[in-house]
Amino acid sequence: MDEVADNGEFQDGGQADQWIRVLKGFYKGDLGFVTRVEAWGAQVVVVPRLKTPTTQADTSLKRKRTAIKPEPRLFNPVTFTSEFQRQPSLRYDGCYTSRGLVFDHGLLRLNLDLHSISPNSAKISSRILELFKSSSHPAISKSDFPCPEEWIFEVGERVIVSSGKEATIAVVKSTHLKVDLATSEGIEAVSWYNVRKLFSTGDFVSVMSGPLRGTRGWVERIVDDTVSLLEYKEEGNVSRSIDDIKVSFILIPADMLIHWFVLQLYDFHVNWLKLTAVPFLHTSSTCKADDSLSKRDSVPWIGTYVIITKIGSPLKGYVGIVKDVIRGQDTASGLKIAVQMTHLEPSSPFRTAIVDHDDLIEQR
Numbered sequence: 001m002d003e004v005a006d007n008g009e010f011q012d013g014g015q016a017d018q019w020i021r022v023l024k025g026f027y028k029g030d031l032g033f034v035t036r037v038e039a040w041g042a043q044v045v046v047v048p049r050l051k052t053p054t055t056q057a058d059t060s061l062k063r064k065r066t067a068i069k070p071e072p073r074l075f076n077p078v079t080f081t082s083e084f085q086r087q088p089s090l091r092y093d094g095c096y097t098s099r100g101l102v103f104d105h106g107l108l109r110l111n112l113d114l115h116s117i118s119p120n121s122a123k124i125s126s127r128i129l130e131l132f133k134s135s136s137h138p139a140i141s142k143s144d145f146p147c148p149e150e151w152i153f154e155v156g157e158r159v160i161v162s163s164g165k166e167a168t169i170a171v172v173k174s175t176h177l178k179v180d181l182a183t184s185e186g187i188e189a190v191s192w193y194n195v196r197k198l199f200s201t202g203d204f205v206s207v208m209s210g211p212l213r214g215t216r217g218w219v220e221r222i223v224d225d226t227v228s229l230l231e232y233k234e235e236g237n238v239s240r241s242i243d244d245i246k247v248s249f250i251l252i253p254a255d256m257l258i259h260w261f262v263l264q265l266y267d268f269h270v271n272w273l274k275l276t277a278v279p280f281l282h283t284s285s286t287c288k289a290d291d292s293l294s295k296r297d298s299v300p301w302i303g304t305y306v307i308i309t310k311i312g313s314p315l316k317g318y319v320g321i322v323k324d325v326i327r328g329q330d331t332a333s334g335l336k337i338a339v340q341m342t343h344l345e346p347s348s349p350f351r352t353a354i355v356d357h358d359d360l361i362e363q364r
Contacts, residue, residue, distance in 0.1 A: 017139055019146050020044065020117040027110065030072070031124050031146075032117065033132065035104075035139050041114050045107035045140075047072035047131045052083045074106035074131055105137040123149045126269065133193075144175065147192040150209035151271040153177060158275075162194035196225060197270050202343070204278040204350075205229065207268060216276065218350065220265060227273060231264045278340070278350060301325060306339060310359035318343060323352060333357040 016034045020042075027046050036043040049070045077096055081087045088098040095104045102109040126148035132140055147153075157169045159179060167179035170187055178189050199205060199219050207215040207229070217231040301322045308315045320339035329336045335357040341350055 016042075017143055018119065019143070021120050022046065022110075022112065022116065023118050024116040025112075026069075031128055031132070032110070033107075033137075033140055033143070034117070035109075037114075041112050042117060044110045044112055044117060045104055045137065046110060047128060048075050048103070048106075048108040050075075050080075050084075072128060072131060074135055075103040075108065076106070106135045107132070107137060126150050144191050145193050148271075150269070151192065152208045152274070153195070153197075153271075154274070158198040159195045160198050161188070161190050166198060195271075197273060199227060199270065199273065199275065202350075203275055204232075205273040206276040207272055208274050209272050210268075212266065212268075215266065217266075222270070225270050226267050227270050229266045229268055229273070231266060301337070304362060305342075306337075306360045306362055308339070308353075308355055308359060309361055310356065313359070315341070315353060315355075320353070326354070331356050331358065 016037050018034050020032050020034055022028055022030050022032050022044070027049065030046050030049075032044040032046045034042050034044055049072050051070055075096065077088050077090075080096075080098070084098075086098060088096040088103070090096055095102055095109075097103070124146055129145055129148050133145070153159075153169055153172050155169050155172060159167050159169060159177075161167055161179060161181075165185075166182040167188070168182070169177055170180045171178035173189075176189055176191055177195055178187050179195070180187055199222065201219050201221060203219045204216065205219060205227075207213055215229070215231055217229040220228040220230045222228075302324075304322045306320055306322060308318050308320065310316055318341055320341045322337055323340050324338035326336045326338065327334060333356075337355050337357055337360060338352055339355050339360070340352045343350075
């Protein structure tokens with residue numbers, strides 16, 4: 001029994017309890033959920049876009065082709081009464097009605113013919129899906145939610161599933177994920193909404209979606225599903241005004257890194273982020289351009305984890321990563337090492353220190 005035609009429209013025999021997209025009318029392009037299928041068509045619920053008197057006055061002054069739809073929001077009887085100056089009626093089944101409109105758990109019911117809906121529910125914003133989730137509609141609560149367009153999963157990423165177990169993404173399907181549980185229980189299929197990416201404070205991550213896509217920074221804290229990100233930006237690549245900056249500037253001393261950093265704190269859903277490599281800006285070196293030790297590929301120490309052992313140093317006992325080797329120095333070995341610290345300091349996150357070669361040991 002075919003449910004979808006070649007053109008992507010619903011056909012006779014289509015099933016209830018599935019996500020769709022409205023193809024026609026005022027709600028064209030919006031996400032919907034089929035609650036019932038009849039011979040005449042389908043009963044669908046959508047997030048209401050109600051035209052308040054103010055909205056109607058604003059849009060009436062514009063041409064129809066430039067009219068802006070009201071923002072989607074769940075129906076609330078108190079707010080509705082205040083804005084529209086009329087009180088909706090409460091029915092025996094818990095639904096509210098007003099002038100032919102039926103509101104079911106905050107969602108608007110629509111009766112649509114099967115050619116007015118499509119089973120294509122891809123590229124839906126997490127905000128819209130969250131409104132559906134917040135409605136607590138019984139049919140929707142039991143359904144498999146489509147993946148929000150801002151959530152991008154990749155094979156190999158570490159996650160936590162709803163049971164609290166850690167896992168690694170093994171397969172990314174169009175409808176769900178398959179994860180390899182760290183408890184050696186094998187592969188398990190999980191819903192998008194039962195998976196949260198796993199990060200730790202101090203991880204360097206990048207934003208994968210939304211208006212701030214490409215923003216990079218350090219995980220400052222994690223509260224429930226929200227990650228506070230301490231932004232990393234270099235001078236000359238600052239796209240925001242100074243008035244927007246909430247965290248102070250930091251100037252790295254001249255004998256270390258001659259760069260300004262602009263830091264700002266942002267909050268993101270954990271599934272908007274991806275673990276990425278920490279950027280490194282090389283120090284000025286006394287090596288000549290043709291000196292083999294100044295070339296990353298020729299220095300086996302690059303990337304090695306080391307521990308600072310200098311007695312009396314405030315960094316004694318701290319772990320860092322070797323980022324550069326500086327020759328021709330006034331030390332017993334003739335070398336100094338640029339080490340990027342792995343711990344997070346609020347005033348100078350993951351700073352780079354120049355350390356005498358003899359004041360380091362390799363971490364094992």
